Amino acid sequence: MSEKATVTSLVVRRFITRGLSTDLSGNPSGTPHHPGQVAEVRGREDLTKLVAADTPLGPEQAAACLRVRRVEFDRMVEFTWIRAAKCAEMKFGTSRAEAAVVPLYRTADVDALPATHPEADWAELRQAGKGRSRDSPA
Known part of the structure; x- marks a missing residue:
C-alpha cells in the first residue's frame, strides 16, 4: 500500500511551474485549478515522489x-x-x-x-x- 501524498501550496505552485497544472485564479493566494488536470495529477503513479521532491x-x-x-x-x-x-x-x-x-x-x-x-x-x-x-x- 502506498503512502498518501500531502500536497502543500508550494507543491501546487511547483506543479504549475512544471506545467502539470494550470492556475485558473487571478488571485495568487487562490487555488482554483482545472479539474481534469487535478484528476490527471492525482492518478499519477509517481505522485508521492513528485510531492516529496517539492516538499x-x-x-x-x-x-x-x-x-x-x-x-x-x-x-x-x-x-x-x-x-x-x-x-x-x-x-x-x-x-x-x-x-x-x-x-x-x-x-x-x-x-x-x-x-x-x-x-x-x-x-x-x-x-x-x-x-x-x-x-x-x-
Whole structure:
C-alpha cells in the first residue's frame, strides 16, 4: 500500500511551474485549478515522489537531510549552490513583530547538492560535530 501524498501550496505552485497544472485564479493566494488536470495529477503513479521532491525544508531540516551542520548549509546558500524556492513568515507570538521570514528549500534541490557539487568533501563535512570546527581534533 502506498503512502498518501500531502500536497502543500508550494507543491501546487511547483506543479504549475512544471506545467502539470494550470492556475485558473487571478488571485495568487487562490487555488482554483482545472479539474481534469487535478484528476490527471492525482492518478499519477509517481505522485508521492513528485510531492516529496517539492516538499519544503527549512534550513535546519535541509542541513539534517544532508547530514551536515547548519553552518555548512548556510555556507552552501552563500555560495549560491542552492536557492530558496519560497520564503514563509513564521509567527512566534501574537504580533507581526514576533515573526521571522524563513527560507524554504525544495527537497529535490537539497538531495541533489552532493551530486551537483562533487568538489566538496562531503565525508569531511559530515564528520564535523556540532559546536566544533572541522579543524578541531576529534
